[in-house]
Amino acid sequence: MKIIIKDYRRASIITLTLVAIVCGYLGYRAISLKFNYDFEAFYPVNDPDADYYMKHRAKYGNANDFVLIGIVNSTGIFELSFLTKVKALTDSLKKVRHVQTVTSPTNVFSYQRAPMMGAPVKRPYLHYQKPQYYKADSIRIYQTPELVHHYFAKNGQSVNVYVRHTGLLPQKDCFVLAQEIKRLVANAQFERYHLAGRCIGQSFYVKLLRKEVILFVGSSFLLILVVLVLTFRSVWGVLLPLAVVAASIVGTLGIMTETNKAMDLILNAMPTILLVIGLSNVIHLLSKYLEELRRGATKMEAIKTAYYQIGLATFLTTLTTGVGFMSLASANVMAIVEFGVYCTVGLFLSFLLTYTLLPAVLVLMKAPKSTHNQRSYRFWKRTLQGWLHWVYRYPKTIVGITCAMALVSIAGLIRIEENSYMMEDLSSDSPIKRDFQFFEQEYSGTRPFEIALEITDSAKKMLDFEVLKTLEEIEQQAQKIFKLGHIWSPLALVKNAHRSLSGNSQSAYSLPKDQDRFAQIIKVLYKHRKLGSVQTIMQPSQKEARIHSRMQDVGSKRFKAMSAQMVQFMEQHPSKSWLKYKITGSVVLMDKNNNNLFYNLWQSLLIAFVVIGSIIGFLYKSFKFVLVSLIANILPLLVIAGIMGYAGLSLKLSTTIVFTIAFGIAVDDTIHFLSKLRIELNKGTSLLYAIKSTYFSAGKAIVLTSLVLCGGFLILAMSSFLGTFYLGLLVSITLLMAVISDLFLLPALLILTAPSSNKKK
Known part of the structure; x- marks a missing residue:
């Protein structure tokens, strides 16, 4: 026995060394992670309209390479002091690097044929240095359609300066240009000003992305810290899970850097997603490990039992969640495809670390004291017994309520529209x-x-x-x-x-x-x-x-x-x-993406349904398990679709991916439930007893991990990007519905579809 233990310790040391080297390198690479808001990442790929636009842009230039500077003067724009500052700003902007032309009210002109020679000469529309001409100039200006609503506001209280810059500027140059323009405008000390344009938007988005990634990860770690303290009540029970999930996130960010992928508007939610999903895997494994220790098992026996019994279920949940994310690869938008791919990579990295790093540390450290919290035990036993009583007594009522909820949700689903706006991802108070x-x-x-x-x-x-x-x-x-x-x-x-x-x-x-x-x-x-x-x-x-x-x-x-x-x-x-x-x-390309979202949604969900259903059918060899698991997990999707319809939320990029993400994650608890149920049924027990044993063994972990997932996704609701906000809120609601479905609808369906002979206790 001592020789075997020494072999385990040697293998654990080698494992930890290899993990430390790989994670250390990826962590070093993660430091160089870049942030970007690539507008073109949201164009459809392999699309004839996108190809046509690229050729059109090559001929005439990019229509988005401009900056608009709206300058307000509430007492009226025809004032010498105000127009003098506008002229000074115009001249300063011309000297800025990458600026090609600057057109403002002080330099717009028309060509007029000279009366003597007949050659065209420039004639300014506004003689800004001569107030005596302001009245005549204003009449002429407001009779010229290309000036009104382009350089002069109709209410006469603001002007617009149009800055044309070098085409398709990279992010670094865009940021420098935006900062310089902001500095020059601020130094001019106007009453009020407004800025718009690709470079302005890109620099704003990138700064906000950096801020939100830090906010999400920091808040998620705080949430996890609280959950781990309440769950395990020990230093090792906090530090071990934190080490695993932190290594998973850092490793994924390092892989992104290695593959030259920058953090963008959609990927900014990925660290939080990986953090909470990775934590649920760790909680399931550690909970089983502690449960075995309480039953009197040795440390190595507890590790092996937890590894083999929870390992398969966790691998399946990782696989099905990965299928949910990878189904997004069927979309024709590169940003969505990359989101699905990198989330899947992070999921499997998290699984790999959970079943290498965590067991290796458990082997090397002393077994914790197998304490038993009587108050917590009584609370969970009483709660789970109450829920199970409802399932046993009212399975038909539960299914009936579910059908009613589905019908109401379908009525809401019909009301969902496909619609999007240019700045819809920003809240109304965003500058x-x-x-x-x-x-x-x-x-x-x-x-x-x-x-x-x-x-x-x-x-x-x-x-x-x-x-x-x-x-x-x-x-x-x-x-x-x-x-x-x-x-x-x-x-x-x-x-x-x-x-x-x-x-x-x-x-x-x-x-x-x-x-x-x-x-x-x-x-x-x-x-x-x-x-x-x-x-x-x-x-x-x-x-x-x-x-x-x-x-x-x-x-x-x-x-x-x-x-x-x-x-x-x-x-x-x-x-x-x-x-x-x-x-x-x-x-137009962005609009086309949104108009194709309904088709993309059904395509990705169909892929997820077929693949996940096939996995469950292959492993459990039961068509009934496939059917009830899909029904139990379709209900939360219908509910969230109904909520969207009644709340007036339209179908767009950010809300479409909610369904595939939520389905891939929600089915995890179903698999944990069915895995434990299969183990009990293989012992020869009746279905009702197997459900009871599964309820008390897996019920607590299912509820806790679901609450952690809901809390983690709710952190995304703190985002200033409405797309990320709705992603966090809607997935949280879906997961909450999923745990209710798994603990009530799933066993009710199993009871109602089982032969009478198998229902005896």
């Missing part, structure tokens, strides 16, 4: 969301609008008169449907040139009817075709062009309906035989 709402209310919005155009008739070009007449009809319809701001397009180029050659009269902002005048305008445009304004609107071949504008964020559901109206119009338009048309853009 960046307030800035976003400012531009939505005072200007033309921040959502880019893109229509790609392509002429298929070799005899036609974009600057042909008939083609421009067609574009005019299309733009009028788009303006009517989408409520766009000012439109930039080949037609806008012609209108601008016509106005410039007509004394800059706003009435001349139109397509000229006189052919000679039109020919003159086209000649001017050909002369200046290398200008940036032309290149960003139309290709040199004049076969391809775009209609570009900005609009309000109306939500993906309403935008889908608007797009359908536009498609219907184009299908009936005479130009459909020679003009290809497509609404595109980054936000």
